[in-house]
Each structure stands twice: as structure tokens, then as C-alpha cells.
Amino acid sequence: MTPQGTSLIGQRAVTGDQAVIRPIDPASGEALAPEYPGLDRHAVAEACQLAEEALTTYRETSLEERASFLETIAAEIEALGDALVERAMAETGLPRARIEGERGRTCGQLRLFASVVRAGEWLDVRIDPALPDRQPMPRVDLRQRHVALGPVAVFGASNFPLAFSVAGGDTASALAAGCPVVVKAHSAHPGTSELVGRAVQKAVASCGLPEGVFSLLFGSGKEIGQALVADPHIQAVGFTGSRNGGLALMATAQARPQPIPVYAEMSSINPVFLLPEALQARAKEIAEGFIGSLNMGAGQFCTNPGLVIAIKGEALDAFTAAAGEAVKGSAAQTMLTPGIHAAYDDGVSQLAGEAREIARGSASEGPHQCQAALFATSSADFLANAALQAEVFGAASLLIECEDLAEMRAVAEQLEGQLTATLQMDDGDLDAARTLLPVLERKAGRVLANGWPTGVEVCHAMVHGGPFPATSDSRTTSVGSAAIHRFLRPVCYQNLPEGLLPEALKEGNPLGVTRLVDGKRD
Amino acid sequence: MTPQGTSLIGQRAVTGDQAVIRPIDPASGEALAPEYPGLDRHAVAEACQLAEEALTTYRETSLEERASFLETIAAEIEALGDALVERAMAETGLPRARIEGERGRTCGQLRLFASVVRAGEWLDVRIDPALPDRQPMPRVDLRQRHVALGPVAVFGASNFPLAFSVAGGDTASALAAGCPVVVKAHSAHPGTSELVGRAVQKAVASCGLPEGVFSLLFGSGKEIGQALVADPHIQAVGFTGSRNGGLALMATAQARPQPIPVYAEMSSINPVFLLPEALQARAKEIAEGFIGSLNMGAGQFCTNPGLVIAIKGEALDAFTAAAGEAVKGSAAQTMLTPGIHAAYDDGVSQLAGEAREIARGSASEGPHQCQAALFATSSADFLANAALQAEVFGAASLLIECEDLAEMRAVAEQLEGQLTATLQMDDGDLDAARTLLPVLERKAGRVLANGWPTGVEVCHAMVHGGPFPATSDSRTTSVGSAAIHRFLRPVCYQNLPEGLLPEALKEGNPLGVTRLVDGKRD
Incomplete structure (x- = not known):
């Protein structure tokens, strides 16, 4: 066909x-x-x-x-x-x-x-x-x-x-x-x-x-x-x-x-929190996982990790260096439409005006190419500037450098609604994670540990949703x-004769569905 | 206290x-x-x-x-x-x-x-x-x-x-x-x-x-x-x-x-459909039940039966006569507030201008008294006049006289969203009820047979809701x-260590709640 x-x-x-x-091939x-x-x-x-x-x-x-x-x-x-x-x-x-x-x-x-x-x-x-x-x-x-x-x-x-x-x-x-x-x-x-x-x-x-x-x-x-x-x-x-x-x-x-x-x-920027022990133990590995997730599909996912939050120090320096290297090594990728590409370039320019550039990926001469970008800023600047929460659709991310865990929590509290929030954590980070979790549960539809938000499993327990503006509901x-x-609404049937009842509600449960009878599951 | x-x-x-x-006693x-x-x-x-x-x-x-x-x-x-x-x-x-x-x-x-x-x-x-x-x-x-x-x-x-x-x-x-x-x-x-x-x-x-x-x-x-x-x-x-x-x-x-x-x-006017066999068999009994429901609490219920739909004929004449008598015999009742009483009187005046008065209840000399009211009009007039669907909060109701079942269905189709819809029906009315039911399910949160909409049971199967403007959702x-x-929203937890999981989600189901595991109820 x-x-x-x-x-x-x-x-x-x-x-x-x-x-x-008029459809076009964005690659050419x-x-x-x-x-x-x-x-x-x-x-x-x-x-x-x-x-x-x-x-x-x-x-x-x-x-x-x-x-x-x-x-x-x-x-x-x-x-x-x-x-x-x-x-x-x-x-x-x-x-x-x-x-x-x-x-x-x-x-x-x-x-x-x-x-x-x-x-x-x-x-x-x-x-x-x-x-x-x-x-x-x-x-x-x-x-x-x-x-x-x-x-x-x-x-x-x-x-x-x-x-x-x-x-x-x-x-x-x-x-x-x-x-x-x-x-x-x-x-x-x-x-x-x-x-x-x-x-x-x-x-x-x-x-x-x-x-x-x-x-x-x-x-x-x-x-x-x-x-x-x-x-x-x-x-x-x-x-x-x-x-x-x-x-x-x-x-x-x-x-x-x-x-x-x-x-x-x-709209979602999918914050990733790098907790201290995890960052200490595996800065480079986390950086590589991060950039892999960031670059997937030229970053054109609702769950793209657009924000990384961590505490300043040598471990974060190692992470930043590794992530910067990985970004520099990122090949340009064709974006879906000229409009998405133009919006990406605009968003990156805005970030460049507000934050410090860590690295850019390879440029390309083809049309509509996404050139990956990583920026950094202090938590104080982030907390003072709501514009830094704007989604940049594509492979761009912003690293927030915090003084301590309390500042990480302050960043979490100021976030808009998100589809996802991620914790990179080791066993020693449990207490820090417990501090953040109640905030993240209120901000996001899905909370992850030690994974990356891209890749949304289609299953029964999935929530691809979250507070506004991640979704409207x-x-x-x-x-x-x-x-x-x-796409459903409840209807109650009071005293209807058996001949008028929908199949699902008839005596003897002809559809064999699970029912709450008198408040008890039968 | x-x-x-x-x-x-x-x-x-x-x-x-x-x-x-400044609170008042509305009775005095x-x-x-x-x-x-x-x-x-x-x-x-x-x-x-x-x-x-x-x-x-x-x-x-x-x-x-x-x-x-x-x-x-x-x-x-x-x-x-x-x-x-x-x-x-x-x-x-x-x-x-x-x-x-x-x-x-x-x-x-x-x-x-x-x-x-x-x-x-x-x-x-x-x-x-x-x-x-x-x-x-x-x-x-x-x-x-x-x-x-x-x-x-x-x-x-x-x-x-x-x-x-x-x-x-x-x-x-x-x-x-x-x-x-x-x-x-x-x-x-x-x-x-x-x-x-x-x-x-x-x-x-x-x-x-x-x-x-x-x-x-x-x-x-x-x-x-x-x-x-x-x-x-x-x-x-x-x-x-x-x-x-x-x-x-x-x-x-x-x-x-x-x-x-x-x-x-x-806002809901809670239509009641009098199906032919039931009307033929028990016009007077239905009329009495209707006026009992109409007068309950001076009609100040969201589920008050403000609309009755039936097919013209001798049986309907008998119903109308009996309902009119019952309305005439209705004592005046104190309404909740001066504002509600004033709005009721306005609403009744509007109905009086658009429809035929069947009967009014007793007048009273006390303040803020609801004097029950029953009006009638043709289905043609009802279908042509959206104002006749406005809720009159209090003991007022409008009888719609139809030529046939098709007109009853046309009235049903034109209704705004409702909390309830009621069928007065006997065994011989099953086919007529089956014609109306798919329409009523779309219009109302609760469909009743042979009862009255006032009286909302607090239980598991109840729906006190319905399409706009009955409710906003x-x-x-x-x-x-x-x-x-x-007042709830879902949150998904991906790969969280056991120590971070909420009680409800921990291994071994410590809360003993029903769970959907891999799509199956356990």
C-alpha cells in the first residue's frame, strides 16, 4: 500500500x-x-x-x-x-x-x-x-x-x-x-x-x-x-x-x-538527582548513562533528562568532565521537523545566555541536525530564574550545582510538575533519598532509582503522567x-429488573469479572 | 458546647x-x-x-x-x-x-x-x-x-x-x-x-x-x-x-x-419517564409517590424530580389529576434561606409564564415558605425551549406530554446532563425501557426503575454524579x-530499593491489600 x-x-x-x-524527509x-x-x-x-x-x-x-x-x-x-x-x-x-x-x-x-x-x-x-x-x-x-x-x-x-x-x-x-x-x-x-x-x-x-x-x-x-x-x-x-x-x-x-x-x-524536564555516595562511587559510569539517555532519539522524548542536580565537589567535577567528554563525542542527529530543530536551537541559545556551557556535540552540515548541549549553573541561580525550567525539546541538559543536600531539596521543591524524577543512589544514600522522596512523589508521576527516565514500559503499573505542566491531569x-x-465514567443502576441490566451487572456474573459486592472483592 | x-x-x-x-431562623x-x-x-x-x-x-x-x-x-x-x-x-x-x-x-x-x-x-x-x-x-x-x-x-x-x-x-x-x-x-x-x-x-x-x-x-x-x-x-x-x-x-x-x-x-432536574404499562396500571400510586418525592425537604434536593415525561391519554389524565390533587394538598414548608426562597419564587414564575399550571400547594403566611407547584407542557414546546430545562430548586416540577414513545426518546436525547433518570415501568414496558436506557445512561449518573430519585444511599455502588451541568466531572x-x-493520583516507582518503597508496595504485601500483579489480581 x-x-x-x-x-x-x-x-x-x-x-x-x-x-x-507537504511532507518532507527531514534528513535531506x-x-x-x-x-x-x-x-x-x-x-x-x-x-x-x-x-x-x-x-x-x-x-x-x-x-x-x-x-x-x-x-x-x-x-x-x-x-x-x-x-x-x-x-x-x-x-x-x-x-x-x-x-x-x-x-x-x-x-x-x-x-x-x-x-x-x-x-x-x-x-x-x-x-x-x-x-x-x-x-x-x-x-x-x-x-x-x-x-x-x-x-x-x-x-x-x-x-x-x-x-x-x-x-x-x-x-x-x-x-x-x-x-x-x-x-x-x-x-x-x-x-x-x-x-x-x-x-x-x-x-x-x-x-x-x-x-x-x-x-x-x-x-x-x-x-x-x-x-x-x-x-x-x-x-x-x-x-x-x-x-x-x-x-x-x-x-x-x-x-x-x-x-x-x-x-x-x-512539558517535562525530568530531573535526575545524583546522590553523594553514588556520585562518589561511579561518577563516570553515571555520566555515560546520562549522556546515553540524553542523546537517545536526538533527545526528542518527553522523558529526556533535561536537569541534573548534584552537590559540588571532586566527584561532581569527575562527573562533569566525563559527561562533557561524552557530549563532545556525540554525533549530530537529524531532528523530526524543521520547527522542532529551530525551537531546539532557540532553547539552547537561551540556556547559553543564562548558564555556563560545559560542552557541545559535533556540528553537522546536514539540515535539521541536533547538536547535543550540556550547561551548568548554581542552585542559587536556578532557584532565582524560573526560565531555567523551560523544556528544551532535544538533547540539551542543565546541571545544577548545589552546596549541600538541603539545596538539592530546595531545588526539588521549586520544580514544576514532571513526568519523572530519578535518583542515582547507592546503599549509603538511603537517608538522602528518604529526604527527597516525599517531594519527588508530589512533583512527578514516576520516580526511578538508578535508571534513566527514557524508555517507558507499557505495562499495568506504569504512570506516564504527572502534575501540571507535565500533563493537564x-x-x-x-x-x-x-x-x-x-475514557470511562461510572453509572449506577438502581433496582433495575434483570432483563434491563447490562451483562456486566447481571446475577450470576455472566462475564466472570471481578466485582466489589457489599464492599468485598468476590 | x-x-x-x-x-x-x-x-x-x-x-x-x-x-x-448574621444567621437567621428561616422559619421565623x-x-x-x-x-x-x-x-x-x-x-x-x-x-x-x-x-x-x-x-x-x-x-x-x-x-x-x-x-x-x-x-x-x-x-x-x-x-x-x-x-x-x-x-x-x-x-x-x-x-x-x-x-x-x-x-x-x-x-x-x-x-x-x-x-x-x-x-x-x-x-x-x-x-x-x-x-x-x-x-x-x-x-x-x-x-x-x-x-x-x-x-x-x-x-x-x-x-x-x-x-x-x-x-x-x-x-x-x-x-x-x-x-x-x-x-x-x-x-x-x-x-x-x-x-x-x-x-x-x-x-x-x-x-x-x-x-x-x-x-x-x-x-x-x-x-x-x-x-x-x-x-x-x-x-x-x-x-x-x-x-x-x-x-x-x-x-x-x-x-x-x-x-x-x-x-x-x-444542577439537575432528574427526569422521570412514566412508561405506558406502568402508567396504565398504577397512575394514582405513581402520582402519589411522585408528589411525596417532590415535597420531601421542600424539594431542596439535588435529586428532586423536576421533570416528568409521559405519553398523552387517559392514563396520563388520571396521573395528572391525582398529582394535581396531591399538590393542592401539600402544606407549605419553610425553605432554607431567604435567597433560596426568592429564587424558587422566580423560577416558578418563569415556569408559569412558559407552561400550563396544573396545581399549586397551600399558601402560607410565614416567611420563606415553599408553595409546591406542578406545571405541564407539550413535548414540542419543551424541545423548542431550552429555558424549560433550568433547575427550579424547590418543590416544583414540569410534566412533558408526548405523542408517543419516539417523542419521549426525543425529549431524553435533548436533556442536559443529570444526576438521575428514572423509569416507572412494568413488565410490559421492557422494550420501551430498552429504547430509552442507552440515552439515559449517557445523560445521568444513576438510572432508577420504580423508585424516586430522592434518597441517595451511601454505599459502594452509588454514583451521585453525572454529565455537565449535573456536575463538572x-x-x-x-x-x-x-x-x-x-482526591488521589497514581505514582509509579521504578526499581526502588526495598528500603525506599512505601509500605503498600513492599515485598510480601505487609498491608495485606488487594494487588494487580503482572495484570492478575492476587
């Missing part, structure tokens, strides 16, 4: 007539065919109307039907074969191993949600049986399950062309919850988006589902995205991208006659099985 | 110096002593700062300590004895049985949350153990638990002076989640609020908790409430009240540098054990 340059509205392929998205700067003419507002409304029409059927599909649909999507993506891998490589400048790994992650994620759907924990079934003889008043029969929120708008991210894009975590978890999905494709990888969109479209048809379960929209400006979030049928939004982009969608969602939740994953995660809860 | 006219900031009693709240219109001088913004900031300082200790109290604190609050409220009952009766005009019942509900609710805390399901413990030999990449050890969001602002409601006020559902669930609470007292029952506040304050002290776990603030205008929601330490808001009040708090919460969740329970409930989830 080759990309055709079309949006997908239900089962139709639609060619827009608005401003055109050359144009890629085809172009993607954008849609207008009427097309957005049409996709949302179809999603609304699909909801009643789709949200009541059986656990098996829905799980099997998710598995079919995975199989259809795999069936795209090398055409998908090559197109994604061309549109992103990312290497084959990364794209193949990401395809594996994307399909694994769909299959994980299939297993989550089948297990049925997400229904959160609760039954409080009637107590007709209770004094002073009888209790009626009360049963709760969770239902789909409604049609969901998903915004593909630029930095994971598969795993956080058309059939990525947001789409997989929304579909798992029983929500039809309307995706606004990211303009950075339209061909990849269309190929994956056609795989989903095919799965909708082969599973006999209503066509409105999935649509994929292209639009070059912000209008299509804003219209999508404003559409009255849309009931929730999943977004991964910049802080400004997320804030704009949050504002639109709140200004609707009926406000809706926005799950925006926005710290109560949730966008990676892992708990992501399904973002 | 008698009320002193003070706010409570931590363990101190504080007399404000701003505009004064007479003033009640003492007066409550309002606080200023500095006092709000002080209470929030104390809450912040209390958080680190309080959120890590053991399950037993926290449960026992909730039980101590219940015991302290009971220990207030008749002084509390009499003060609440005087301030609200509600009868003794209602206040005593509500006290039982309030203390029962605190004890329910104690049992929820002990059971530990709310921790949502998830463990994905390390898989060092996994190919192509090993998996690290990942563990998740839920932690308290942070200090919570609670706004007491006027219509439940105990159960939705100072130590009501919002406070109980926030404290259960490990969040310190700062309550803005409702000006309609300040003495009741102070008495209950002192009971909580006493429990904080006797349980040896940091004083900032609880504060109670008085302020006569909107400034104190807005300052509270804007305070940077506050991390979530619980509110029960008017649509305008809730919208104002939502706007303040969104405009903060760090937006926070607002759980506002606002349909993903939650403000009544029942699931209300605790509003």
Missing part, C-alpha cells in the same frame, strides 16, 4: 480542499509525495457525527468483540510490512531499528489493551444488594459499572510516529474503553498516519463495526484541531505535544457549553493499562 | 474582622446569635499554608491511624448531642427527624470511609516485577500506588447542613484519601458549621495529627471562596451548590498558573466510597 494523500472519514477516503500539508530536506490537502470544518463535523452514531453500538460490543477488534488493528498494522517502516523512516529521520521497535510497541500496546478489555477490571463492577429488612430504612439494589465517555479526539504526536500517533496509546485506550476515535493526524508524518489509519479502517470493516468508530483528519493549521475539540459530540481529548498546544486545547475544551476533559501530555496516565480509565 | 462566632484555623479559634454573617425570620465576622485573604493563606505543612505527615499516616481519625470525628460529632441538632434545626427550618437522620448519615459516612481506608483498595496497588531475562529488552521492576492529591478546599452546601457540609461527603472522602481539608462554611448555617468544625478540630488534636489537617473559614461574600480556590497550595475543590457558583469556581481553578480539578455538583461521584478517587 502507498499513501494516497487522503483523510479517512469512516470508510471513505476524502481529499480535502484546504491548505496543503526533500519533499515527499503525496501532498495532503487539509479538510474544512464540515468534514470535521461529519466525522464527529459518524462517531456519535457509532457510539451506541460500539460501546456495547462484547468484551470479546472489542478485544478482537484491537488485535485485528495490530495485525493490519503488521500486514503493512516494510512499506510502513520505510515511510516512517523517510518522514521522521529515525533509524530502522527505532521504527521497527516502535511498531512492535504499538502492536503490543493494542494487544495489551485487548487483554485488559477481556479481563474486565475496567468495568469496576460494584454491587450493593437490596436489604429489604434493614432498619430504619430498607436498602434498594444498587449496581455500578463504567461506560464509555463518548467520542474521543486524539492528536498524534510528532516524536512517536507510531506509538503516540494514529493507533498509539490514546487511540488504543479510548477504543478499549468503547469510545469511537477521531484522530487529527500530526503534519510531520502524514503518509505514516494515512497508512496506519487505513489499517484501522480495514479492521473496523472486517470486524463488522459501524464505520464511525474511526476517522483520520488532516489539516495544516490549528483550525481543524480546534474545531474537533469544540465539536459537541466529542467528549474527551488525548494530546501529546507542546505546552502551548496543550494549553490551547484545554482553553477550547473549557470554553465549550459543555466542558470536557483534556488529557494533554505537555495528574490523576491519569497516558501509557499502560490504566490509561483506559481516562 | 455553644457556637462562639469564630473561624477555626488549625487548632486556633479566630475571629475575623471583615463583613459579618429572626436573628440567631452569635454573628460570624468574615476572615480576610491573609487568614485563607494561613489556613492553606498549615494544610500544606500537614500534608507530608498526614498523607503517610497508616491505614489504621487514618481510619481511626475518621471514626473519632464521627464520635465527636455524636458527642455534641442535642446542641447540634437544635442549632441545625434553628438555622435551617428542617424538622428534628430530618436533622437526626442526617447526623446518622454523616457519621455513617465517616465510618464507611474508615472501612474503605482500612481495606486499601483505593491504593490501587499494581506490581509488574522485573523480568531481567526478557528479550529483546529486560523489564525493570515497576510498582504503582495512589497518593493524596494535596490540600483540598471544600464548600459546604446549604441543603444538607451536616451530610454535605463541614464534615460531609467531600470532607470525609478527602480526609480518607490523605488530603488535609480547608472548609469554606456555608453562610446559611454558621453555628452548625462551627460546632461540627470544633468536633473535627478536637479529633485532629486527640489523634495527634498536625493541626493543618483541618481548618474552617467564614466569609460573607465570594472573595474568601475565590481566594481559597486560587491559593497555590490547594490541589482540588469539592463543591455542592448552584450552577453559577460552580462555574465561577471552575473558572478560577482553570485560570490558576497550575489548573486544578473542581468537583462541582450543580462525570468521571466521579460525590457520594459513596468511590468518592475517594477524586
Whole structure:
């Protein structure tokens, strides 16, 4: 299959007539065919109307039907074969191993949600049986399950062309919850988006589902995205991208006659605390791990370690020297888009104006190349300058030099919300870690010891989330099985006759799901 | 104990110096002593700062300590004895049985949350153990638990002076989640609020908790409430009240540098659908049940049945006649405040201008009396006039006369979000109910058959929530054990040494809580 340059509205392929998205190969700067003419507002409304029409059927599909649909999507993506891998490589400048790994992650994620759907924990079934003889008043029969929120708008991210894009975590978890999905494709990888969109479209048809379960929209400006979030049928939004982009969608969602939740994953600098014993024992090893994590994917990860905090001294000098050497030895890497590259260069210039340069990586003559950068500053300067907390998307990091542990803690306390916080620690650092942990738990969705924040496992215990501005809603995660809860709401059924009860709540537990009966797990 | 006219900031009693709240007995219109001088913004900031300082200790109290604190609050409220009952009766005009019942509900609710805390399901413990030999990449050890969001602002409601006020559902669930609470007292029952506040304050002290776990603030205008929601330490808001009040708090919460969740329970007209067979078989009985529910507490319930939908015909005529008779026989009842009474009279006048009056209840010469009211209109008029969906807080209801089931469904589809939707149905109505149910599930948090929406059981399966404008967040409930989830967020711990792990996540499950291990419930 080759990309055709079309949006997908239900089962139709639609060619827009608005401003055109022109994909390029960021490694060469050359144009890629085809172009993607954008849609207008009427097309957005049409996709949302179809999603609304699909909801009643789709949200009541059986656990098996829905799980099997998710598995079919995975199989259809795999069936795209090398055409998908090559197109994604061309549109992103990312290497084959990364794209193949990401395809594996994307399909694994769909299959994980299939297993989550089948297990049925997400229904959160609760039954409080009637107590007709209770004094002073009888209790009626009360049963709760969770239902789909409604049609969901998903915004593909630029930095994971598969795993956080058309059939990525947001789409997989929304579909798992029983929500039809309307995706606004990211303009950075339209061909990849269309190929994956056609795989989903095919799965909708082969599973006999209503066509409105999935649509994929292209639009070059912000209008299509804003219209999508404003559409009255849309009931929730999943977004991964910049802080400004997320804030704009949050504002639109709140200004609707009926406000809706926005799950925006926005901005994080992922502080890494080097505790004294660990720094003393293995400064060089930690420095190498750090720069490895920093350079991964040209630093274009939400979990890129953009801040390192340590106490001054010989051990830190050794770390800084080793990290500086590693940065100097870092080859330039192609960034995802000209816009991301320009923003990276701007961010690095700002850091250079505010902090001391430790090292820069190799320059390159190709277009859109990320030249790694490491800066340092004192904790006093960091605490006095909120601008130093701004995310620089790419392989740039800032080292904060503290006088003592109390200053490290002061830095931690002043941090904005984060996706992750990391402790590099040895056995002798336990007390120091205990001092920091209560602060870090409040700042971040994930706390790590002796690892690096890049590399987000898709599993049940993962939290890829965190307090604002890391995300718009710290109560949730966008990676892992708990992501399904973002698209559900509880409904209580009081005294309904058995013939009217949803399957999940019927006597005898026909779905075999875990239930809380009278407050006890059965 | 008698009320002193003070706010409570931590363990101190504080007399404000701003505009004064002058409590009255709404039954007589007479003033009640003492007066409550309002606080200023500095006092709000002080209470929030104390809450912040209390958080680190309080959120890590053991399950037993926290449960026992909730039980101590219940015991302290009971220990207030008749002084509390009499003060609440005087301030609200509600009868003794209602206040005593509500006290039982309030203390029962605190004890329910104690049992929820002990059971530990709310921790949502998830463990994905390390898989060092996994190919192509090993998996690290990942563990998740839920932690308290942070200090919570609670706004007491006027219509439940105990159960939705100072130590009501919002406070109980926030404290259960490990969040310190700062309550803005409702000006309609300040003495009741102070008495209950002192009971909580006493429990904080006797349980040896940091004083900032609880504060109670008085302020006569909107400034104190807005300052509270804007305070940077506050991390979530619980509110029960008017649509305008809730919208104002939502706007303040969104405009903060760090937006926070607002759980506002606002406005609902609680449609009741009379299905044909049931109406045919028991028009008079249904009419009596309806008016009983309508008149309960002078209709001052969020779940008051403000809308009845049925198909025209003889059976509906019989229902209307019987309901009209029952309304005519309804005695006037004292409303909670002059403001609520004035708003009720305005709302009834508006309905009188748009719909046909069926009956009014007895008039009364006392002040602030609710004179029950029943109106009727055609489904065509209802569908054409959004103003007919406005909540009239009090014993007023509107009957919608439809031509057929399709029109009933059209009415259902046009409804705004609701707390409840009710079906009056007999066996022969199953098909009609199946037509409506998918619509009602999307509109309401609770769907009832053959009951009345007033009377909200405090249990595990309850949902007192629903789509906007019933609440600001349909993903939650403000009544029942699931209300605790509003004040929690997940944190993932990656590869932490055993000595640093929270108790809930340690090897061997020392808390004995239910856990999801590798996706399976253990």
C-alpha cells in the first residue's frame, strides 16, 4: 500500500480542499509525495457525527468483540510490512531499528489493551444488594459499572510516529474503553498516519463495526484541531505535544457549553538527582548513562533528562568532565521537523545566555541536525530564574550545582510538575533519598532509582503522567493499562429488573469479572 | 458546647474582622446569635499554608491511624448531642427527624470511609516485577500506588447542613484519601458549621495529627471562596451548590498558573419517564409517590424530580389529576434561606409564564415558605425551549406530554446532563425501557426503575454524579466510597530499593491489600 494523500472519514477516503500539508524527509530536506490537502470544518463535523452514531453500538460490543477488534488493528498494522517502516523512516529521520521497535510497541500496546478489555477490571463492577429488612430504612439494589465517555479526539504526536500517533496509546485506550476515535493526524508524518489509519479502517470493516468508530483528519493549521475539540459530540481529548498546544486545547475544551476533559501530555524536564555516595562511587559510569539517555532519539522524548542536580565537589567535577567528554563525542542527529530543530536551537541559545556551557556535540552540515548541549549553573541561580525550567525539546541538559543536600531539596521543591524524577543512589544514600522522596512523589508521576527516565514500559503499573505542566491531569496516565480509565465514567443502576441490566451487572456474573459486592472483592 | 462566632484555623479559634454573617431562623425570620465576622485573604493563606505543612505527615499516616481519625470525628460529632441538632434545626427550618437522620448519615459516612481506608483498595496497588531475562529488552521492576492529591478546599452546601457540609461527603472522602481539608462554611448555617468544625478540630488534636489537617473559614461574600480556590497550595475543590457558583469556581481553578480539578455538583432536574404499562396500571400510586418525592425537604434536593415525561391519554389524565390533587394538598414548608426562597419564587414564575399550571400547594403566611407547584407542557414546546430545562430548586416540577414513545426518546436525547433518570415501568414496558436506557445512561449518573430519585444511599455502588451541568466531572461521584478517587493520583516507582518503597508496595504485601500483579489480581 502507498499513501494516497487522503483523510479517512469512516470508510471513505476524502481529499480535502484546504491548505496543503507537504511532507518532507527531514534528513535531506526533500519533499515527499503525496501532498495532503487539509479538510474544512464540515468534514470535521461529519466525522464527529459518524462517531456519535457509532457510539451506541460500539460501546456495547462484547468484551470479546472489542478485544478482537484491537488485535485485528495490530495485525493490519503488521500486514503493512516494510512499506510502513520505510515511510516512517523517510518522514521522521529515525533509524530502522527505532521504527521497527516502535511498531512492535504499538502492536503490543493494542494487544495489551485487548487483554485488559477481556479481563474486565475496567468495568469496576460494584454491587450493593437490596436489604429489604434493614432498619430504619430498607436498602434498594444498587449496581455500578463504567461506560464509555463518548467520542474521543486524539492528536498524534510528532516524536512517536507510531506509538503516540494514529493507533498509539490514546487511540488504543479510548477504543478499549468503547469510545469511537477521531484522530487529527500530526503534519510531520502524514503518509505514516494515512497508512496506519487505513489499517484501522480495514479492521473496523472486517470486524463488522459501524464505520464511525474511526476517522483520520488532516489539516495544516490549528483550525481543524480546534474545531474537533469544540465539536459537541466529542467528549474527551488525548494530546501529546507542546505546552502551548496543550494549553490551547484545554482553553477550547473549557470554553465549550459543555466542558470536557483534556488529557494533554505537555512539558517535562525530568530531573535526575545524583546522590553523594553514588556520585562518589561511579561518577563516570553515571555520566555515560546520562549522556546515553540524553542523546537517545536526538533527545526528542518527553522523558529526556533535561536537569541534573548534584552537590559540588571532586566527584561532581569527575562527573562533569566525563559527561562533557561524552557530549563532545556525540554525533549530530537529524531532528523530526524543521520547527522542532529551530525551537531546539532557540532553547539552547537561551540556556547559553543564562548558564555556563560545559560542552557541545559535533556540528553537522546536514539540515535539521541536533547538536547535543550540556550547561551548568548554581542552585542559587536556578532557584532565582524560573526560565531555567523551560523544556528544551532535544538533547540539551542543565546541571545544577548545589552546596549541600538541603539545596538539592530546595531545588526539588521549586520544580514544576514532571513526568519523572530519578535518583542515582547507592546503599549509603538511603537517608538522602528518604529526604527527597516525599517531594519527588508530589512533583512527578514516576520516580526511578538508578535508571534513566527514557524508555517507558507499557505495562499495568506504569504512570506516564504527572502534575501540571507535565500533563493537564495528574490523576491519569497516558501509557499502560490504566490509561483506559481516562475514557470511562461510572453509572449506577438502581433496582433495575434483570432483563434491563447490562451483562456486566447481571446475577450470576455472566462475564466472570471481578466485582466489589457489599464492599468485598468476590 | 455553644457556637462562639469564630473561624477555626488549625487548632486556633479566630475571629475575623471583615463583613459579618448574621444567621437567621428561616422559619421565623429572626436573628440567631452569635454573628460570624468574615476572615480576610491573609487568614485563607494561613489556613492553606498549615494544610500544606500537614500534608507530608498526614498523607503517610497508616491505614489504621487514618481510619481511626475518621471514626473519632464521627464520635465527636455524636458527642455534641442535642446542641447540634437544635442549632441545625434553628438555622435551617428542617424538622428534628430530618436533622437526626442526617447526623446518622454523616457519621455513617465517616465510618464507611474508615472501612474503605482500612481495606486499601483505593491504593490501587499494581506490581509488574522485573523480568531481567526478557528479550529483546529486560523489564525493570515497576510498582504503582495512589497518593493524596494535596490540600483540598471544600464548600459546604446549604441543603444538607451536616451530610454535605463541614464534615460531609467531600470532607470525609478527602480526609480518607490523605488530603488535609480547608472548609469554606456555608453562610446559611454558621453555628452548625462551627460546632461540627470544633468536633473535627478536637479529633485532629486527640489523634495527634498536625493541626493543618483541618481548618474552617467564614466569609460573607465570594472573595474568601475565590481566594481559597486560587491559593497555590490547594490541589482540588469539592463543591455542592448552584450552577453559577460552580462555574465561577471552575473558572478560577482553570485560570490558576497550575489548573486544578473542581468537583462541582450543580444542577439537575432528574427526569422521570412514566412508561405506558406502568402508567396504565398504577397512575394514582405513581402520582402519589411522585408528589411525596417532590415535597420531601421542600424539594431542596439535588435529586428532586423536576421533570416528568409521559405519553398523552387517559392514563396520563388520571396521573395528572391525582398529582394535581396531591399538590393542592401539600402544606407549605419553610425553605432554607431567604435567597433560596426568592429564587424558587422566580423560577416558578418563569415556569408559569412558559407552561400550563396544573396545581399549586397551600399558601402560607410565614416567611420563606415553599408553595409546591406542578406545571405541564407539550413535548414540542419543551424541545423548542431550552429555558424549560433550568433547575427550579424547590418543590416544583414540569410534566412533558408526548405523542408517543419516539417523542419521549426525543425529549431524553435533548436533556442536559443529570444526576438521575428514572423509569416507572412494568413488565410490559421492557422494550420501551430498552429504547430509552442507552440515552439515559449517557445523560445521568444513576438510572432508577420504580423508585424516586430522592434518597441517595451511601454505599459502594452509588454514583451521585453525572454529565455537565449535573456536575463538572462525570468521571466521579460525590457520594459513596468511590468518592475517594477524586482526591488521589497514581505514582509509579521504578526499581526502588526495598528500603525506599512505601509500605503498600513492599515485598510480601505487609498491608495485606488487594494487588494487580503482572495484570492478575492476587
